[in-house]
Structures are given as structure tokens and as C-alpha cells.
Amino acid sequence: MKILLVGAGGVGDAFCAIASRRSFVESIVVADIDPAKAQRAASRDDRFTATALDASDPAAVTSAAIAAGADLVMNAADPRFVMPIFDGAFAAGANYMDMAMSLSEPHPSDPHSSTGVKLGDRQFAEADEWVDKGLLAVCGMGVEPGIADVFARYAADELFSSIDEVGIRDGADMVVRGFDFAPTFSIWTVIEECLNPPVIWERDKGWYTTPPFSEPEVFRFPGGIGDVECVNVEHEEVLLVPRWIDCNRVTFKYGLGNEFISVLETLHKLGLDGVDPVTVRGQQVSPRDVVAACLPDPATLGDRIEGRTCAGAWVTGVGKDADGNPTDARDVYLYHVVDNEETMGRDGAQAVVWQTAVGPVVACELIDAGVWSGAGVLGPEALPPVPFLDLLGGEYDSPWGLEER
Numbered sequence: 001m002k003i004l005l006v007g008a009g010g011v012g013d014a015f016c017a018i019a020s021r022r023s024f025v026e027s028i029v030v031a032d033i034d035p036a037k038a039q040r041a042a043s044r045d046d047r048f049t050a051t052a053l054d055a056s057d058p059a060a061v062t063s064a065a066i067a068a069g070a071d072l073v074m075n076a077a078d079p080r081f082v083m084p085i086f087d088g089a090f091a092a093g094a095n096y097m098d099m100a101m102s103l104s105e106p107h108p109s110d111p112h113s114s115t116g117v118k119l120g121d122r123q124f125a126e127a128d129e130w131v132d133k134g135l136l137a138v139c140g141m142g143v144e145p146g147i148a149d150v151f152a153r154y155a156a157d158e159l160f161s162s163i164d165e166v167g168i169r170d171g172a173d174m175v176v177r178g179f180d181f182a183p184t185f186s187i188w189t190v191i192e193e194c195l196n197p198p199v200i201w202e203r204d205k206g207w208y209t210t211p212p213f214s215e216p217e218v219f220r221f222p223g224g225i226g227d228v229e230c231v232n233v234e235h236e237e238v239l240l241v242p243r244w245i246d247c248n249r250v251t252f253k254y255g256l257g258n259e260f261i262s263v264l265e266t267l268h269k270l271g272l273d274g275v276d277p278v279t280v281r282g283q284q285v286s287p288r289d290v291v292a293a294c295l296p297d298p299a300t301l302g303d304r305i306e307g308r309t310c311a312g313a314w315v316t317g318v319g320k321d322a323d324g325n326p327t328d329a330r331d332v333y334l335y336h337v338v339d340n341e342e343t344m345g346r347d348g349a350q351a352v353v354w355q356t357a358v359g360p361v362v363a364c365e366l367i368d369a370g371v372w373s374g375a376g377v378l379g380p381e382a383l384p385p386v387p388f389l390d391l392l393g394g395e396y397d398s399p400w401g402l403e404e405r
Contacts (some may be wrong), residue, residue, distance in 0.1 A: 001026055001368040004094070006085050007076035008032035008053050009186070010182040010353035011142075015076055017347035017355075018361045018396070020045035023369045024258070042283075054106065055081040061088025070094045072367065076266050078188050079103055079299060080275070083122055085185045086137065090126070095135055095367065097360055099142030100189065101236050103154035104196055111197045112211045118199065126141075127377040128237035128336040138363060143336065144170055144311045145236040145379055146359040147392070151313035151334035151400075152237075156245045159332060163247035167334070168237045171221040171228035171255030171313050174340060174351065181263055182301060184305045184309075184352040187292050191273045193194045194256065194264050197230035201250040213261050217253065221310045222403055223337035228255035240379035267291060291346035302350035305340045307377030309351050312336060314405070331405040336398070358398055362391050 001024055005012055008030050012173045019025050028045075032038040032051035053064050055077045060088035063085060073089035075082065075098035079167035089096040101120035108116065123139055130137055140146060148168045156163060176182040183190050197209035213231040220227050235265045252294045256264075259346050267273045272291050277284040312335030318328035336355065343354035363380070368373040380388075393399045 002069050002071050003028045003074050005030045005074045007038040011356045012076035013041040014110040014349035014354045014357035016041045016044040017349055018358055022356055024365045028401040047112050058084040058088040061085050061331045062091040065094045078186055097141050098139055106197055107117050112209055115209055119236050120197050122379050128210055131376040134375050140236040140240050141363050141380050142361050143358045143359055146370050147336050148311050149237055149240055150311050150385045150388050152241050152245055152382040155315040160317045161326040164318035166241050167314040168252040169219050170311050173225045174305055177304045182296050183319050184298050185317050186296050188288055189252040195268050195273050196234040198234045199238045203248045207302050222335055223308055225308055225310055230255045243382055244381045266400050281365040302344045305350050308337050308339045309362040310335055310337045318399035333403045336400045362388055
């Protein structure tokens with residue numbers, strides 16, 4: 001497979017590290033607006049080369065994809081660039097994959113109970129065009145969304161005769177030495193996810209929203225992480241799972257912690273979460289970009305991080321026997337735990353970005369082999385889960401688990 005990788009930050013660099021060990025990769029052109037970042041990631045393997053690219057320009061993405069002879073455009077940029085990369089890949093006649101979907105817009109008058117423009121709406125609006133052209137866009141294929149969605153599909157196929165709730169739960173016990181506040185993932189993306197109204201889906205109500213950080217619950221995470229308080233956060237899984245999995249309810253909750261929530265609320269009160277430029281001493285700057293520039297780059301924090309991160313799907317419903325017949329009520333958590341010490345030792349990548357990057361490499365390999373196929377705009381839960389999980393826990397040596405609750 002020939003890949004154009006757009007974005008050479010922490011996740012893009014980890015993608016290259018993991019892909020460097022896989023023979024299905026014929027070439028990767030690593031593209032970033034910062035040539036030095038692109039070159040750093042491309043130095044992982046002789047099959048990789050670097051180029052400069054402005055990901056906000058769909059025509060530039062198209063030209064880069066054609067020049068690379070790309071079979072697939074892999075989007076590892078932040079979510080504001082989803083649509084130009086998505087459209088650029090389409091115009092180039094290349095398949096596409098991302099780890100986050102097109103941005104949402106809150107309801108103009110009722111943001112805390114009604115949806116406005118939902119995550120992924122702009123991509124799904126173009127799905128028929130992708131089908132007509134015979135191209136495949138696998139959207140939301142990181143870890144969450146991504147691996148967690150594969151878990152949901154596996155539960156529906158292998159474990160349950162009927163599902164009540166698919167609850168995506170994310171928690172960690174990670175600490176960053178030497179900083180009072182240092183997110184382990186892009187603060188731009190974290191602000192977008194956490195300060196937008198969270199979305200919930202229910203069979204009888206469809207999609208609706210709540211205030212940020214609503215419905216706190218304590219969830220017990222495996223792998224030695226333990227109890228973490230989680231709250232509702234806007235996330236793609238809630239928009240993806242109901243499209244392909246028969247269930248009654250879908251939620252996403254994230255273990256943020258009170259201090260993290262307080263910082264985010266303060267940024268919002270001060271207007272520092274905004275993306276529209278403001279004028280400062282004659283210069284146009286985005287407040288959110290300023291916040292990101294003032295914080296350490298998450299990709300550089302690996303040697304300061306201690307602990308583990310966990311992503312997974314908590315699924316409840318009625319189980320089934322070997323013949324598919326309903327059995328008793330069942331409550332399981334399918335999960336993927338990654339330890340920072342292990343990922344730093346393996347690839348020099350901190351755990352959160354490595355966990356985000358491993359799923360897309362597995363997915364690319366399955367597409368290259370023809371195991372994952374199709375046309376249109378699809379979520380991971382629309383595709384066979386067993387080959388993915390077999391590769392992830394097997395050749396990729398990144399085990400996943402299942403815990404009965």
C-alpha cells in the first residue's frame with residue numbers, strides 16, 4: 001500500500017514507527033506544514049519520504065496524493081482539517097481514513113438538549129458520492145473512536161443476542177512529572193471534545209445533548225488503573241455506533257478529573273477556547289492556538305509520563321450461547337490498556353499517541369489485504385472485528401481484554 005500521511009505530530013510519528021515494522025507498506029509520504037516534523041517522522045524507515053503540505057488546501061492535498069500515487073490518504077491532522085483532507089483524497093481517487101470526524105456546531109438556541117451540526121455530518125452528507133466513485137472512507141479509526149468501535153461490533157456479533165447500552169469509557173492513571181498542567185493529547189482537540197455539548201443516543205429519542213461534564217460516574221478500569229470519575233463528553237462513537245449496531249443507548253464518558261475540568265471551564269470563561277482570530281498588537285491570532293502554543297507538545301512528554309491509559313466499550317444486554325440463542329443478562333467491558341513505559345521503550349512514543357496510532361495501521365493492513373473492503377463513508381463498526389482484533393493482539397503485540405462485570 002502507498003500511503004499519503006497528512007500530519008506529522010505525535011500520532012503521525014507513532015503511525016510511522018508502527019508501520020515501519022509492517023511489510024504491507026510499500027511507501028509512505030509524510031506531509032506536514034512543518035517540514036522538520038515531516039522529515040523526523042519519515043526518518044523512521046527508508047520507504048518513507050517527507051514533503052511540506054498545507055492541509056487546509058484540498059487542492060494541495062489532491063496534488064500530494066496524486067504525486068505519491070497514494071492508495072490511501074491517512075489523516076493524522078487535528079479535526080479542523082478533516083474536510084479539506086477528506087475532499088482532497090476524494091478528488092485524487094484515493095481511499096481515506098481518519099481518527100476524528102468533521103467538526104460539530106452546537107444548536108444555535110438550545111445547545112444543551114438539542115443537536116446542531118453533529119460530528120461527521122459533513123462527511124456522511126457526501127457518502128453517496130464515495131459509493132458512486134467506488135472509494136472507501138473509514139472514519140473515526142483511531143482508538144476512541146476506532147478500537148472502541150471495533151469492540152462494540154465484536155460484542156454485537158459474538159457476545160450478545162440483544163444490547164441495551166454501548167458505553168464507551170476512557171480512563172487513565174497517567175501523571176506528567178515536572179508540569180502542573182500538561183495534557184497528553186492535543187489541547188486543541190481536547191477543548192473541542194470537552195467543551196462542546198456531549199451527545200447521547202437513545203432508540204426512542206435519537207441524538208440529543210446535555211451540558212458539558214454531565215452525569216458523573218465512577219468507573220473501575222482494569223490493568224491496575226482502578227476507579228476513575230468519568231463524565232459525558234462529545235465523541236464520535238455516539239454518532240457512529242447506532243448507525244450499524246442494534247442497541248438501545250450509546251454514551252461516551254471520559255475520566256478527566258476535577259482539576260482538568262476546572263482548567264477547561266476557566267479557559268471557556270475567558271474566551272481562550274475560541275478558534276476565531278482576535279487582533280493582538282496588530283496580529284490576528286486564534287485564542288485556542290495561543291493556549292496550545294503555551295503548553296508543552298504532547299509528543300515530547302513521553303519520558304516524563306508515568307502510568308497507563310485505557311480505552312474500551314462497556315456493553316450491557318442479554319448474552320447468547322454457541323448457537324446464538326439468548327441466555328442471561330450480561331455486562332462486559334472490552335478494553336485496550338497501554339503502558340507508557342512499554343510504548344516509549346518500543347517506539348519512543350508516549351502511550352496516548354501510540355494507542356491512537358496503532359489501530360489505523362492495523363486497519364490499513366486489513367484494507368490492503370482486502371479483508372476490510374467496501375465503498376462509501378463507513379465507521380469501524382461497519383467492518384469485520386475479528387481479523388482486526390486478531391492482528392492487534394497477535395502480530396502487533398498489543399493485547400486487548402474482556403472483563404465480565
